[in-house]
Amino acid sequence: MKPSFMATWSVLGFALIVISFASIWIRWADAPPISIAAYRLGLAALLLTPLALSARRSQLQALTWSDVRYALLGGVCLALHFIFWISSLEFTSVASSVVLVTTNPIFVALGSHFLLKESVTLRVAVGIAISLVGGMLVGYGDFLAGPNVLLGDGLALLGAVMASAYLLVGRRLRAHTDLLTYIFLVYSAAAIVLLVTALVLRQPLWGFPQETYLWLMLLAIGPQLIGHTSFNWALKHLPASTVAVIILGEPVGSTVLAYFLLGEPITLLKAIGGALILLGIYLSSRR
Numbered sequence: 001m002k003p004s005f006m007a008t009w010s011v012l013g014f015a016l017i018v019i020s021f022a023s024i025w026i027r028w029a030d031a032p033p034i035s036i037a038a039y040r041l042g043l044a045a046l047l048l049t050p051l052a053l054s055a056r057r058s059q060l061q062a063l064t065w066s067d068v069r070y071a072l073l074g075g076v077c078l079a080l081h082f083i084f085w086i087s088s089l090e091f092t093s094v095a096s097s098v099v100l101v102t103t104n105p106i107f108v109a110l111g112s113h114f115l116l117k118e119s120v121t122l123r124v125a126v127g128i129a130i131s132l133v134g135g136m137l138v139g140y141g142d143f144l145a146g147p148n149v150l151l152g153d154g155l156a157l158l159g160a161v162m163a164s165a166y167l168l169v170g171r172r173l174r175a176h177t178d179l180l181t182y183i184f185l186v187y188s189a190a191a192i193v194l195l196v197t198a199l200v201l202r203q204p205l206w207g208f209p210q211e212t213y214l215w216l217m218l219l220a221i222g223p224q225l226i227g228h229t230s231f232n233w234a235l236k237h238l239p240a241s242t243v244a245v246i247i248l249g250e251p252v253g254s255t256v257l258a259y260f261l262l263g264e265p266i267t268l269l270k271a272i273g274g275a276l277i278l279l280g281i282y283l284s285s286r287r
Helices: 005-020 022-028 033-055 057-061 065-088 094-101 104-114 122-145 147-174 179-200 210-234 240-247 249-262 268-285
Strands: none
Touching (some): 005 022, 005 240, 022 094, 022 249, 033 179, 033 210, 057 179, 065 094, 094 147, 094 268, 104 122, 122 268, 179 210, 210 240
């Protein structure tokens, strides 16, 4: 049964609000980036475990070794995405970080062209060019603010590259697995990678202030489970281009929240650059 227009957009609107809070909660969490990422994916995987084991036991048992390899690879890419992006928030502003990390549709288009031999349309090429100009404006503005800020921008871009790799790898596994099985496998793989990384690098996994555990739980339930799952659910009822455009509201929402909750100013150069990046992503994602 197809949901009503009001129900669909209410779900998407709520998901967008929740995802926009992710960077704010990360800033408020008093924990290292790897620890934050490990909790976000670990708690999400734990919450999915009872549902996946009860409702998708037969699908999990039917997985091949090839499926497991792709799930592990996707988990590694997703883990690196969060490590890079969360680390970027320690150096650059929420506006720059969130705008740059959402450039993954551009990297997906490039990866599809060079790795999967898919053609790049004129619209996609123009979108990439516009986003590059916007990225240079944001980077130039942050360079004037100091080299550490520019380092944060670079980490956010690396986060976008890893998110793109995660999506490209996920194509193979998602082709024959349902949504619940897929996210359970990849979230669990990413959580294991992050946990091992935290232990090897001796990053703390406990002993944080009590409020930090609240932000970590909200990150797992909100942006990870509610937000991303809602957008994946919407793909069944709306065109992919429509969903992609709605997701572009995250940088706008995060920037506004950072202005009011964190007191981060929005410079004219950053606003123009960010708008060009979002326009380029829109044109690219229309494909």
